[in-house]
Amino acid sequence: MDKINYITKSLSHHAYLESLFRGIYVVRKNVPALIGIGLFLSLLLMCIFAPWLAPYPEDAGDTIHLPQSFQPPSFLHICGTDQMGRDIFSRIMFGGRNTLLAGIIIPLVGASIGCTLGLIAGYIGGKIGSIIMRMTDIFLSIPPLIIALLVIGIFGPSLKNIIIALSIDWWPWYTRLVHGEVISLREETFVEASKLLGAKNNRIMFSEILPNAIPPIIVKITLDMGYAILTAAALGFLGLGILPPIPEWGLMISEGRLYLPRIWWITTIPGIFIFLAVFSINLIGDGLRDLFDVEVM
Amino acid sequence: MRFREYVLRRLLLFIPTLFGVVVLIFLLVRMLPGDPARLALGPDAPMSQIIALRHSLGLDKPIHIQFLFFLNNFIHGKMGLSLLTNRDVWQDVAQFYPASLELSLVSMSIAIIIGIPLGIVSGIKHNKWVDHLSRMVSLFGVSIPRFWFAIMLVLTFSFYMRIMPISGRIGSGVSPPTHITGLYLIDTFITLNIPAFVSSLKHIILPAISLSVSPLAQIVRLLRAGIIEHKRAPHVMMMKANGMPEDLINRKYLFKLSFIPVLSIIGLLFASIIAMSFVVETVFAWPGIGRYGTNAVLYVDFNAIVGVTIVTGITFVIANFIVDMFYGYFDPRIRYG
Numbered sequence: 001m002d003k004i005n006y007i008t009k010s011l012s013h014h015a016y017l018e019s020l021f022r023g024i025y026v027v028r029k030n031v032p033a034l035i036g037i038g039l040f041l042s043l044l045l046m047c048i049f050a051p052w053l054a055p056y057p058e059d060a061g062d063t064i065h066l067p068q069s070f071q072p073p074s075f076l077h078i079c080g081t082d083q084m085g086r087d088i089f090s091r092i093m094f095g096g097r098n099t100l101l102a103g104i105i106i107p108l109v110g111a112s113i114g115c116t117l118g119l120i121a122g123y124i125g126g127k128i129g130s131i132i133m134r135m136t137d138i139f140l141s142i143p144p145l146i147i148a149l150l151v152i153g154i155f156g157p158s159l160k161n162i163i164i165a166l167s168i169d170w171w172p173w174y175t176r177l178v179h180g181e182v183i184s185l186r187e188e189t190f191v192e193a194s195k196l197l198g199a200k201n202n203r204i205m206f207s208e209i210l211p212n213a214i215p216p217i218i219v220k221i222t223l224d225m226g227y228a229i230l231t232a233a234a235l236g237f238l239g240l241g242i243l244p245p246i247p248e249w250g251l252m253i254s255e256g257r258l259y260l261p262r263i264w265w266i267t268t269i270p271g272i273f274i275f276l277a278v279f280s281i282n283l284i285g286d287g288l289r290d291l292f293d294v295e296v297m
Numbered sequence: 298m299r300f301r302e303y304v305l306r307r308l309l310l311f312i313p314t315l316f317g318v319v320v321l322i323f324l325l326v327r328m329l330p331g332d333p334a335r336l337a338l339g340p341d342a343p344m345s346q347i348i349a350l351r352h353s354l355g356l357d358k359p360i361h362i363q364f365l366f367f368l369n370n371f372i373h374g375k376m377g378l379s380l381l382t383n384r385d386v387w388q389d390v391a392q393f394y395p396a397s398l399e400l401s402l403v404s405m406s407i408a409i410i411i412g413i414p415l416g417i418v419s420g421i422k423h424n425k426w427v428d429h430l431s432r433m434v435s436l437f438g439v440s441i442p443r444f445w446f447a448i449m450l451v452l453t454f455s456f457y458m459r460i461m462p463i464s465g466r467i468g469s470g471v472s473p474p475t476h477i478t479g480l481y482l483i484d485t486f487i488t489l490n491i492p493a494f495v496s497s498l499k500h501i502i503l504p505a506i507s508l509s510v511s512p513l514a515q516i517v518r519l520l521r522a523g524i525i526e527h528k529r530a531p532h533v534m535m536m537k538a539n540g541m542p543e544d545l546i547n548r549k550y551l552f553k554l555s556f557i558p559v560l561s562i563i564g565l566l567f568a569s570i571i572a573m574s575f576v577v578e579t580v581f582a583w584p585g586i587g588r589y590g591t592n593a594v595l596y597v598d599f600n601a602i603v604g605v606t607i608v609t610g611i612t613f614v615i616a617n618f619i620v621d622m623f624y625g626y627f628d629p630r631i632r633y634g
Contacts, residue, residue: 138317141617142610145572150325153594153602230442234576237444238591253445257580260448261456268452271445279440286436 026291033287039280043273047096059086060094062245070263080265082256088266092273095247098159099236100277102166103229107221109167114174115217119205121175122182133179139172145231149240157240162232170224177220181213188212215292222285226278233274249274303625311618318610319371323364326603371607377600381592386604389589394608395479396466397578397585401570403482403501404508408566411509412516413559417552419517420524431517438514444576447507451580454503461503464582468496504581508573512566516559523555557628564620568613 028034051057055077065085073080079088121132139147151165185191186209194208235241236250244251249270256266351357358366370376376386419431454461467473467481471493474484482501485494527533528551536546571587578587586605593601 134317138314138321141314141318141614142321142606143568143571143613145575146606146609147325149575149590149594150322150602150606153597153599154326226440233442234444234573237576238579238595240591240594250442250444253442253448257448261452264452267445267448271442271449274442274445275440278442279436282436282440 023291030287030290032283033290036280036283036287039276040284043096043277043280044100046093047100050090050093050097054087054090054093056087056090057094059090060247070259073265079269082252082266083259083263088252088269091247091252092249092270095249095252095270096273096277098242098246099229099233099249099274102159102162102232103225103277103281105163106166106170106228106232107224109163110170110224111174111217111221113167114171115178115210115213117171118175118178119182119210122179123186123205123209124201132175136172136175136179139168140176144169145234148231148235152235152240157235157243159242162235162241166228166231170228173224174217174220177216178213181216182209185209185212216294219285219288219292219294222281222288226281226285229274229278229281300626304622307618307621307625311614315611315614318614319368319607320364322603322606322610323367326599327360327363376604379593379601379604380598381596381601386600389601390586390604390608393584393586393589396481396583397571397574397587398612399480399482400501400504400508400578400583400585401567401574402480403505404570405512405563405567407505407509408512408516409563412513413520413556415513416517416520416559417524417555420521420528420555421547423521423525423528428521431521435514435517438510439518441510443507443511443573444580446510447504447577447580450503450507462496462500466497466500466584467493468500471496504577504583507580508570508577511573512570515562515566519559519562520555523558524551527551527554553627557624560620560624560627564613564617567616567620571609571613 046053050060054060063084063086065081068077068081068085069083071077071081071085077087077089079092082088082091117132117136121129121136147169148162148165151168152161155161155164191204191208194204199208232241233248233250233253236248237254239251239254242248242251244255252270253267256263256268256270259266348357356363374385374387376390378384379386379389382389415431415434419428422428451461451463455463462468474481474488474490474493474497477484477487481497482494485491485497533546533550536550537543574583574585575587575591577583578585579591582588586608589601590605590609592598593605
C-alpha cells in the first residue's frame with residue numbers, strides 16, 4: 001500500500017512538474033499574456049505600495065487644498081487635481097486597492113461556494129443534487145446586477161456589502177461549470193480505483209475529482225476578475241459602492257462628471273486605469289485559456 | 298421530437314422558473330435583516346407606529362400567508378406605493394419600462410448586426426490583418442468600463458463636436474409621440490412623425506452604442522472561435538476535397554454551425570445589457586427602469602426595489618425563453634437533449 005502510494009505520488013509529482021515546465025514554455029511564447037502579466041503586476045504593486053509610492057499620500061482621505069483645485073495634468077500632479085485640490089494620481093493608487101481587492105476577492109468567494117456545491121451536486125447527486133441544481137437555475141435566471149442591487153439596497157453601500165452581494169451573483173456559474181465537469185469525471189477509472197481502495201467521499205471529491213476540474217475553474221476565475229472589477233466600479237459609479245471620501249475608481253469617475261466638459265481629467269484618467277486593469281486580466285485569461293485548451297463561458 | 302412538442306415542454310418549464318424567480322426575490326427581501334416598516338418610517342419612528350404599519354402591511358403574519366398576499370396583490374396590479382413618486386410601483390414600472398426595452402432592443406440589434414459580419418470575416422481570414430484588428434476591437438470591448446465609455450462618447454460627440462444630444466430620450470422642443478407601444482422609434486415611425494423619429498433616433502444612438510460594446514465583442518469572439526474550429530472539421534475537409542466551392546461551404550455549412558453557440562449566449566448578453574442599463578441610463582438621464590431602480594436603491598424605496606427586481610427578472614426569463622425557441626428551431630439536437 002505504502003509502495004503504491006509512493007509510486008503514484010512520485011509519478012503525479014513528475015507529471016505535475018512536466019506540465020508546469022510545459023506551461024512556462026507555452027506562456028513564454030505568448031507575448032500578449034506576458035504583457036498582461038506585466039501590466040497587471042505593476043498595477044497591483046503600485047496599489048499595494050501606495051502609502052510609500054504615492055506622491056501625496058495624505059490626499060487619499062478628505063484633505064482639502066482649495067487653492068490647488070482643478071489643476072490640469074502637469075509635472076507636479078501628473079494626472080491633475082480634483083475639485084478639492086487632491087492629487088488624482090495618488091487617489092488612483094489608493095483607490096485601486098479597493099477596486100482591485102473587490103475584483104480579486106469576489107470571484108474567489110463565488111468560486112469556493114460554487115465549486116463546493118457543484119462537487120456535491122455532481123458527485124453525490126440524488127435529491128440534494130437536484131435541489132442544488134434547481135436553485136442554481138433560479139439564481140441564473142435573474143440578471144447579474146439585480147440581486148446585488150437588492151442586497152445593497154437593503155444592507156446599504158460599503159466595500160464589504162459589494163463583495164457579499166456580487167459573490168451571491170457569481171457562485172451559480174461555478175456550480176454549473178463544476179457540476180458538468182464532475183459528471184464526466186465521476187465515471188473515470190481513477191475514481192473507481194480510489195473507491196475500491198476505500199477512499200471516503202470527501203477525499204474523492206476534493207483530492208481526486210477537483211484537481212482534474214481545475215483548469216476551466218482557473219480560467220473562469222481569471223476572466224471573472226475582469227468582470228468583477230467592471231461591476232464593482234459600476235456600483236461605485238452609481239453611488240452604491242464605497243462612499244466618499246474613500247477613493248475608488250468608479251466613484252472618482254462619477255465625482256468628476258459634474259465638472260465636465262472643461263475639467264476632463266478627473267473622469268477620464270480613473271477610467272483608463274479600470275480599462276488597463278481589466279485589459280491585462282483578459283490578456284492573462286486568454287493566455288490561460290490557450291494554455292489549458294478549455295472553453296468557458 | 299417535433300418542434301411543437303419542444304415548445305410545449307419549454308413552456309411547462311418556463312412557468313415554474315417564473316414562479317421561482319418571484320419566490321426567490323420575495324424570500325431574499327423578507328429574509329434579509331431589514332424591516333420594511335422601519336425602513337419606510339425612518340430610524341426615529343416610535344415603536345407603536347412601526348407595529349401599526351407592520352400590521353397594516355401584513356408583516357406580522359406567517360411567511361407563507363405573506364407570500365400569498367404578495368402574489369395576490371402582484372397579480373391584481375398592486376405593488377405598494379413608491380416613496381419617490383408616491384404612485385403605485387406598477388404605474389411607475391409601466392411608465393419607465395418601454396424606454397428601457399427600446400434601449401436594450403436597439404443595443405442588442407447593434408451588437409448582432411455589427412458583431413456577426415465581423416466575427417465571420419475574422420474567422421475566415423484567420424490570422425490576417427482583419428482578424429487581428431477585430432480581435433483587438435473585441436478585447437477592447439470586453440475590457441472597457443461601459444459607463445466610462447458612455448461618458449467619453451458624450452464628451453466627444455455632444456460636448457466637443459456638438460452633433461449629438463447630451464441626455465434624455467427626445468429633444469425638448471419635440472413633443473413625445475402618442476402612446477401606442479411606448480417605444481418612441483416605433484410610435485413615431487407608425488404615425489409618420491418624422492422630426493420626432495429623427496430626434497429619438499439621435500437620442501438613442503449613444504446610449505445604445507455604449508451598451509452594445511461588450512455583447513458585440515463577445516459575439517465576435519465566439520463566432521470567430523466557432524468558424525476556426527469548424528473549418529478544420531472532417532466534414533468540411535471532405536467537402537473541400539470533393540471540390541465544393543469555398544463560398545458555398547461557408548454559406549451553407551460553416552456559418553450555420555458556428556452560429557449556434559452565438560445564439561445560445563444571446564440570452565446571457567441580454568442579461569448583461571439589462572444589468573448595465575442601470576449605469577448607462579444614469580449617465581444619459583434616460584428615463585428608463587434602470588435609472589428608476591438606481592434611485593430606488595439610493596433612497597431605500599423598498600417597494601420600488603422589489604418591483605424593479607421582479608420586472609427585470611421576468612424580462613430576462615422571457616428573453617431566455619425566446620432564445621431557447623430559436624435555439625431549438627435552428628439546432629434539432631437540442632430538442633432531443
